[in-house]
Amino acid sequence: xxxxxxxxxxxxxxxxxxxxxxxxxxxxxxxxxxxxxxxxxxxxxxxxxxxxxxxxxxxxxxxxxxxxxxxxxxxxxxxxxxxxxxxxxxxxxxxxxxxxxxxxxxxxxxxxxxxxxxxxxxxxxxxxxxxxxxxxxxxxxxxxxxxxxxxxxxxxxxxxxxxxxxxxxxxxxxxxxxxxxxxxxxxxxxxxxxxxxxxxxxxxxxxxxxxxxxxxxxxxxxxxxxxxxxxxxxxxxxxxxxxxxxxxxxxxxxxxxxxxxxxxxxxxxxxxxxxxxxx
Amino acid sequence: xxxxxxxxxxxxxxxxxxxxxxxxxxxxxxxxxxxxxxxxxxxxxxxxxxxxxxxxxxxxxxxxxxxxxxxxxxxxxxxxxxxxxxxxxxxxxxxxxxx
Numbered sequence: 001x002x003x004x005x006x007x008x009x010x011x012x013x014x015x016x017x018x019x020x021x022x023x024x025x026x027x028x029x030x031x032x033x034x035x036x037x038x039x040x041x042x043x044x045x046x047x048x049x050x051x052x053x054x055x056x057x058x059x060x061x062x063x064x065x066x067x068x069x070x071x072x073x074x075x076x077x078x079x080x081x082x083x084x085x086x087x088x089x090x091x092x093x094x095x096x097x098x099x100x101x102x103x104x105x106x107x108x109x110x111x112x113x114x115x116x117x118x119x120x121x122x123x124x125x126x127x128x129x130x131x132x133x134x135x136x137x138x139x140x141x142x143x144x145x146x147x148x149x150x151x152x153x154x155x156x157x158x159x160x161x162x163x164x165x166x167x168x169x170x171x172x173x174x175x176x177x178x179x180x181x182x183x184x185x186x187x188x189x190x191x192x193x194x195x196x197x198x199x200x201x202x203x204x205x206x207x208x209x210x211x212x213x214x215x216x217x218x219x220x221x222x223x224x225x226x227x228x229x230x231x232x233x234x235x236x237x238x239x240x241x242x243x244x245x246x247x248x249x250x251x252x253x254x255x256x257x258x259x260x261x262x263x264x265x266x267x268x269x270x271x272x273x274x275x276x277x278x279x
Numbered sequence: 280x281x282x283x284x285x286x287x288x289x290x291x292x293x294x295x296x297x298x299x300x301x302x303x304x305x306x307x308x309x310x311x312x313x314x315x316x317x318x319x320x321x322x323x324x325x326x327x328x329x330x331x332x333x334x335x336x337x338x339x340x341x342x343x344x345x346x347x348x349x350x351x352x353x354x355x356x357x358x359x360x361x362x363x364x365x366x367x368x369x370x371x372x373x374x375x376x377x378x
């Protein structure tokens with residue numbers, strides 16, 4: 001069976017990037033493909049997990065100052081900072097295994113194997129991290145719907161870690177079982193580990209090679225989205241990911257909503273999109 | 280009165296609750312965090328099981344949450360119901376400093 005390779009991305013429009021993720025997840029069974037592999041990037045965005053509060057995860061004042069966009073994923077897990085030095089990867093496929101921890105292990109081992117081949121001392125660390133040495137370099141999230149699973153993740157290739165540490169809030173409780181006291185010391189990039197600029201392209205090639213081998217893909221075709229698909233993805237983007245309601249998903253019932261409302265509105269307002277924002 | 284509590288198990292995920300408390304009754308609650316839950320819609324059902332509960336009956340309410348999860352094929356990981364209970368207990372122990 002044929003797998004589809006998707007390189008469509010809209011770094012200036014993270015809402016559209018997320019809409020494409022959901023579209024692939026919800027529509028795999030209508031496409032005739034066995035699965036999809038996707039590589040994509042965002043620029044200056046905090047992506048929060050499905051069950052997170054934007055104001056807990058984002059340093060509001062810094063995000064406003066840095067014009068950082070905030071988008072909610074449809075998958076669980078934690079908040080991450082994306083710039084163009086961060087490579088996102090996605091696997092969507094049919095599976096009878098409906099245990100997310102095992103799916104994370106499967107994909108985490110693919111990522112760590114790809115990095116090992118590039119010379120990094122990488123390892124998957126349950127629940128959903130990939131480490132280089134003692135530091136986190138990638139995180140995974142995922143969802144299951146029927147017999148379709150999606151696992152996506154982000155890999156810090158040469159991201160701006162100062163910006164990451166500035167705009168993300170991490171509670172003391174979150175770091176309570178870590179040996180370090182700040183997110184800045186807990187994460188690293190591939191480039192800073194080797195002391196040279198590692199390119200997105202070389203990481204993507206290494207990851208793709210490992211995915212093809214470990215998943216057992218015999219036929220991989222680059223997918224061009226049709227006009228109809230683009231219209232549907234754009235519709236999902238506008239109706240869901242660009243909406244204030246989706247960002248404020250959990251606010252409706254929150255006892256702190258009166259105090260938070262104005263700030264969530266302001267974060268939802270940072271949505272001007274650049275012209276590369278087309279899939 | 281609004282209370283906030285959070286809890287993270289070792290090598291687990293963070294769970295945070297914001298509770299509005301009327302005397303000893305939980306009149307509103309939201310559960311947030313970086314845990315995983317499938318299907319995601321189950322979160323609303325879990326909150327409903329805790330709303331209106333007198334804090335002295337929290338143990339029974341948490342058992343109801345556990346039963347709901349087990350009997351509906353809900354997958355919660357990164358945190359368990361005991362961890363959720365700890366976050367709630369911490370919230371009840373101290374008032375919100377988030378205001």
